[in-house]
Amino acid sequence: MGPLQGIRVVDLTAVVLGPLATQVLADYGADVIKVEPVEGDLMRANGMSRNRGMSSTFMNLNRNKRSFAVDLKTPEGLEAVKKLIATADVLVHNMRVKAINKLGLGYEAVSQIKPNIVYCAATGFGENGTYAGQPAFDDVIQGACGMASLVGSESNKPEYPPTLLADKVAGIATANAVLGALVHQARTGEGQYVEVPMFETMVAFTMTEHMGGNGFSPSIGPAGYARLLKGGRKPTPTKDGYLALLPYTEKHWEAFFTALGRKDLFEKYDLSNRHERNKRIHELYADLRSVTADFTSAELMQLCRKLDIPVTEIFSIDNIHEHSHVKSVNLFEEHDHPTEGRIVSIRPTALFAKTPCKIERPCPNIGEQTLEILSELGVDQAFIPKAAKK
Numbered sequence: 001m002g003p004l005q006g007i008r009v010v011d012l013t014a015v016v017l018g019p020l021a022t023q024v025l026a027d028y029g030a031d032v033i034k035v036e037p038v039e040g041d042l043m044r045a046n047g048m049s050r051n052r053g054m055s056s057t058f059m060n061l062n063r064n065k066r067s068f069a070v071d072l073k074t075p076e077g078l079e080a081v082k083k084l085i086a087t088a089d090v091l092v093h094n095m096r097v098k099a100i101n102k103l104g105l106g107y108e109a110v111s112q113i114k115p116n117i118v119y120c121a122a123t124g125f126g127e128n129g130t131y132a133g134q135p136a137f138d139d140v141i142q143g144a145c146g147m148a149s150l151v152g153s154e155s156n157k158p159e160y161p162p163t164l165l166a167d168k169v170a171g172i173a174t175a176n177a178v179l180g181a182l183v184h185q186a187r188t189g190e191g192q193y194v195e196v197p198m199f200e201t202m203v204a205f206t207m208t209e210h211m212g213g214n215g216f217s218p219s220i221g222p223a224g225y226a227r228l229l230k231g232g233r234k235p236t237p238t239k240d241g242y243l244a245l246l247p248y249t250e251k252h253w254e255a256f257f258t259a260l261g262r263k264d265l266f267e268k269y270d271l272s273n274r275h276e277r278n279k280r281i282h283e284l285y286a287d288l289r290s291v292t293a294d295f296t297s298a299e300l301m302q303l304c305r306k307l308d309i310p311v312t313e314i315f316s317i318d319n320i321h322e323h324s325h326v327k328s329v330n331l332f333e334e335h336d337h338p339t340e341g342r343i344v345s346i347r348p349t350a351l352f353a354k355t356p357c358k359i360e361r362p363c364p365n366i367g368e369q370t371l372e373i374l375s376e377l378g379v380d381q382a383f384i385p386k387a388a389k390k
Helices: 016-028 075-085 095-101 105-113 138-145 147-151 165-188 197-208 250-259 262-270 276-280 281-292 297-307 324-328 370-377 380-388
Strands: 008-012 031-036 065-069 092-093 118-123 194-199 244-246 310-311 333-335 342-347
Touching: 008 016, 016 031, 016 065, 016 092, 016 118, 016 165, 031 075, 065 075, 065 370, 075 105, 075 370, 092 165, 092 370, 095 118, 105 118, 118 165, 138 147, 138 165, 138 197, 147 165, 147 370, 165 194, 165 197, 244 281, 244 297, 250 262, 250 297, 276 281, 297 310, 310 380, 370 380
Parallel strands: 008 031, 008 092, 031 065, 092 118, 118 194
Antiparallel strands: 244 310, 333 342
């Protein structure tokens, strides 16, 4: 099943960015073969687990894949991977370019094995820039791209959002890049080298709405989208909690303030003029919060539904699985894992009418399909002890 059925991907990625990218491809139906060191991907140990090497984080990054565990530093292990590459349409890695070249699996070497391969390198910093080859992890990229400063802009103290934002955004960008190259490959029969730099991807992601005056040359003012900075939108307080509540149009604002007995607040602002409204946006939101604090969340939810104003309860990572919509679309699926028992997985979110995606196989244990893949490649199983030497 899936639109990529028949596409084989050699996955030389580890940790989060690369595995997320290749899991998208696997969810879309590609045969993704995760080439792991014999001790396994480092992320196998990160997060909660019932058994060593099978953390919940790892399992939610590596479902729908097959695990091929070999030691790439042995001639036999390298030979096995080269045989695998000869059967593949795509290779993805997130190693440093110098390191993978040293292994003998850089683009030039791989394109000799499979000339029309789509070869995608997810790098930390673009290879043609001054930071090329520098080590890059999520925190480093968030600090470098402006994200940490942006999150901490109100306190003037840089802060990391409590999620692996850079890894995940760059992972999705990597999957998109591979899909684009596969379209070109299908049209022309040509492979190509693709690079997705994590830093540049995150600068673009962060700055899209924050170019501000720097979106012109010469600059006409500071960077930043004022409505989002220094007291812009925030969760709306109620008598018994908080809501994400957003009157958006002039009609919304008038109906909302009028229904709460404060039409004077609507008349206080010229909400028909977006430029004038934006100049006083912080004051407007402060008035909104002062009014909502007198009503319960249930009362405001009912009112907003009636007035067609966007609103939702504030959910946490602990109770998001109880969201009525999440439950109605079966976003969290329960499965029986062969070694881990009953597990909960987040199903693929893209919905294809003709080529539906689903979780076809559970996350593999280290090297679970090594013999199976060697057999497909026509390699004798006696080859394994040398190829998988620790």
